[in-house]
Amino acid sequence: MARTGSSGRHAGVDPELLWSPAERPRRGRPPAYDRATITAEAVALADTEGLAAVTMRAVAARIGAGTMSLYSYVPNKETLLELMIDQVSGEHRLPPEPSGDWRADLRSIAREQRAIMRRHPWLPAALPARQTLGPNTLAAVEHTLVVLAPAGLDARARLETFSLLTGFVASHVTYELAQERAVEAAGGTCGEHLEAQDRHLRSVAAADKYPHLAQALAAAGHDPAPQAVFDRLLERMINGLTAAT
Template structure:
């Protein structure tokens, strides 16, 4: 069940207070820290140790602040996660406007998303918990909707496409990173044993199509080429959908 805060924000997040803070003059000493500093520290911690390492106490320690003082800048961990997601989302390198070739524009956006997720491996895990769109996410979404205009998709369909492609990229990067980690830990001996098993009668007699597909000759494609091939199939399916 989704929790709701006092201001109507899901999971304790108030989008209005988060993304459109009122500028109020402060009296006395200037604040010792800033929301931007806290967000940067949380992102660095997640990059180094994973999303599970991000706690209010750990972030406070990283910037040399007391844990309770952090709550005067960021009211809860849910809000901190929203700030982190939008902060790294600003890593997109997008042109000022789409080119008119919607496939090329979306392909560029997806490659940018993949690069961001590889730089911040915790991001695919964090995205399902996102409750609101910050300015960087909205900018990417605006670009995607503008890029899709020549495809003749209306606004709701464009939002579905953006969600579909973002989900594909997140899933692919998660699988990609897991495969790289596994390859590094198991070595060549495991892959040789796997090939022998797939060619054994235990597999070829019961699942001949699977065995043939998994042992087909041909050099392994580069990660970039594999991503491109799968992304192209996704884009082809967009025009085939009703």
């Protein structure tokens, strides 16, 4: 049974109703708006002001409509969120065919996901609330399953690998963005912040209280650039996911 929200309207998402092709009205004036326009405005609002700013009233104001009229296109905020997630998922550049190197293809998928999530900082927080998969998301899932076919994983394991990979990217982007906000709030630059962290850790490690940390810091340095850090962790993630192969 569907839940009922505080407005008295049904909450929750009906996947069949949401993703079925909409029929054109046979009589009367054509609709003043469409879901694509409404969704694009909601995405733009979330991009600039955050997910909490996306309300039916705020989106209606952006398109110049009354709040109640918006419900004839999108029945509730949960449905709007599904539309938003699937719309930005359509930004994923999917090649016509896998390259044949499934590890390289998996890296490309993860990098695309990271790029999309950084363009839309609200997305990592929105994904756990997703209730269904839209056509753009399904296309990305299908592509990933095809990419992983030569990896020796069964069908269920390939699907789980996609979920784990997406979760890793979302978690990492959440951390990246939080660090950037902290640096911005504190002033200075990201490079200055990293240098300060490094000086602190090296001074602590020099006291011989943390010998393993000292050993790690003394090892050949790794590139601290965000993309380089992501790529190193991604490589470990891929190796771990497919260790059984």
